[in-house]
Amino acid sequence: MTASTSPPTSDTAPAAPPPPAGEAAPGYRPRRTLPLRVEAVRQLRRRRTLVTGLILAALPFVLIAAFAIGGEPEQGGQRINLMDTATASGANFAAMALFVSAGFLLVVPVALFCGDTVAAEAGWSSLRYLLAAPVPRSRLLLSKLAVALAFSAAAMVLLPLVALAAGAVAYGWGPLTLPTGGTLPAGEAVVRLGIAVAYIFTAQLVTAALAFWLSTVTDAPLGAVGGAIGLTIAGNILDAVTALGDWRELLPAHWQYAWVDVFQGGLEWDGMLRGASVSVAYALVLFALAFRHFRSKDIVS
Structure with a gap:
């Protein structure tokens, strides 16, 4: 009897060889993984984003109520500041709202958005699944950092924008009264407010970077957020130590109110x-x- 020479059936056909090591699967594009839109929607739906936005939007109305109860600020001192001219116009009220919130209140959303983004994923054990998608680690961090900075910038804009609108209704739309004397037209005052907001956001990049770094180090979001806020407060305390002299100029906290110069x-x-x-x-x-x-972090641990 002769051996059968019929071709192998599909059940016995050899499997296709795997792709060479280091070669991506067909159709795989690292830049298309974890789009910014998807990450932004995920962060926007979180409760802490909504609560943060509500607090920032409510602050101007709380200040207006405080002025209504306590009366308009007096200007009898030798040196007039932004608080003394808060009720002169909507622009003055927005400048005052920035002044009272820049030192701490605007620090919190920056630390929250940047410190919670990676640590929360690690705490939920969802970070390993994102990387198994597979999303490159650098792409994952870039997406989360870009969205966190965008939300931080939105928080910076939201407060003065609501304050400007609420102040215009409560105190009228008019020129900005300068603490040093004189006034600025309303249009130029809005431009100056924009410059101030841009500088405040730039000054808060230190807090954002510190919170983001801590977020890659720990799996506890509160640790990253609290650590960034605590170290920021420590910087403010060190800046108050006049014995440090010119060394204080190396502290970011030393320049946090440099934006007040725009209101001259x-x-x-x-x-x-x-x-x-x-x-x-x-x-x-x-x-x-x-x-x-993060490049060498053990995600499974």
Whole structure:
């Protein structure tokens, strides 16, 4: 008898060889994994985003109620500040709202959005599934960082925008009364407010970077958020120690109110430029540490 020479059936056909090591699967595009839109929608639906937005939007109305109960601020002192001119116009009220919130209230959403983003995924044990999608680690961090910074910027804009609208209704739409004397037209005052908001956001990049780095180090979101806020407060305390002399200029907290210079007759850029350079320098180092640590982090642990 002769051996059968019929071709092998589909059940006995050899399997296709796997792709060579290091070669991506057909159709795989790393840049198309975890789109920014998907990450933004995920973060927008979270309860802490809604609560943060409501608090920032409610603050101007709380301040208006406080002025209605306590009366308009007196201007009898030798030196007039933004608080003394708060009820002069809607622009003055928005500038005052920035002044009272920039030191702490606006720090919280930045630390929350940037510190909670990676640590929360690790705490929920969903981070490993994102990476198994597979989403490259650098792509994952870039997406989360971009969305966190975008939400932080939105928080910075929301407060003065609501304050400007509410202040215009309560105190009228008019020129901005400068603490140093004189006024600015309403249109130019809005531009100055925009410059102030842009600087505040730049100054808060240190807090954002610190929170983001801590978020890659710990699996506890409260640890990352609280650590960033605590170290920011520590910087403010160190800046108050006058014995440090010129060394305080190396602290980001030393320049956090440099934006007040925009509410003068002529724009003063020196303090804001120096403060922005210090903030960006610290932020770049901390962001680099975050990417370096996350690249070798054991996600399964």
